[in-house]
Amino acid sequence: MAQQARAIQTRRSILVAAAAVFDERGYSSATISEILARAGVTKGALYFHFNSKEELALGVMDVQLDSFPLPPQPTKLQELVDQGMILAHRLRHEPLVRASVGLAMDQAVEGLDRGTPFRAWIDRLEHLLSAARSQGELLPHVHPRETAELLAGAFSGIQVMSQVLCGREDLGRRISVLLHYVLPSISTPAVLATLDMAEDRGGRLLSRLESVPSQADATV
Numbered sequence: 001m002a003q004q005a006r007a008i009q010t011r012r013s014i015l016v017a018a019a020a021v022f023d024e025r026g027y028s029s030a031t032i033s034e035i036l037a038r039a040g041v042t043k044g045a046l047y048f049h050f051n052s053k054e055e056l057a058l059g060v061m062d063v064q065l066d067s068f069p070l071p072p073q074p075t076k077l078q079e080l081v082d083q084g085m086i087l088a089h090r091l092r093h094e095p096l097v098r099a100s101v102g103l104a105m106d107q108a109v110e111g112l113d114r115g116t117p118f119r120a121w122i123d124r125l126e127h128l129l130s131a132a133r134s135q136g137e138l139l140p141h142v143h144p145r146e147t148a149e150l151l152a153g154a155f156s157g158i159q160v161m162s163q164v165l166c167g168r169e170d171l172g173r174r175i176s177v178l179l180h181y182v183l184p185s186i187s188t189p190a191v192l193a194t195l196d197m198a199e200d201r202g203g204r205l206l207s208r209l210e211s212v213p214s215q216a217d218a219t220v
Contacts, residue, residue: 010045014035014039014041014049014056015056015063015096016095018039018056018057019100021034022057022060023099026106035053054112058116060096070086077187077192077195078196082205084175085201088171088172090202092172125152129147136188138186139187139188158175158178159175161174162174172201172203176199
């Protein structure tokens with residue numbers, strides 16, 4: 001178990017180092033040597049986990065798809081809101097997530113399937129929207145796949161604009177505004193009235209999740 005934990009930590013350290021180098025220098029200019037120096041690991045350790053720079057970049061891009069075990073909400077639309085607000089919060093506070101999204105959005109990156117995270121996000125949103133439709137939360141005209149693609153595309157564009165204008169400092173507010181304008185066009189009025197779309201929603205959820213282990217430890 002200790003060896004497995006070390007391997008997990010080493011892999012994470014490599015990803016964090018690679019994310020920093022990709023973020024600072026861009027994918028094309030980044031080198032394995034720089035990543036090794038930043039991670040403080042041997043070449044053998046790196047190649048045990050990743051066969052190439054391309055695999056490293058794909059590993060970094062996968063980070064944005066990491067899902068927290070969010071508590072179930074009374075409605076699926078609230079769970080959809082929570083997914084977006086948590087990603088917005090993580091983009092502001094987690095360098096690894098920022099680098100992950102940066103690689104997916106970088107049109108100068110060649111030789112990588114940058115569509116994977118987009119397709120995964122669309123699939124996740126479509127699943128939530130389909131469940132919401134089954135529970136009677138959506139207006140009759142709403143098509144889950146089309147709506148999922150619209151939300152994923154709008155989020156991507158807004159986070160880029162926020163990054164350019166203010167380093168994503170206002171991203172929570174901008175995503176909150178997006179949801180306040182879009183959700184009335186897809187949600188039934190009764191469900192819409194219950195939704196928490198506040199700009200600090202992501203931070204509050206993550207703080208609550210992070211406090212759970214400490215509470216459990218306190219009871220032991």
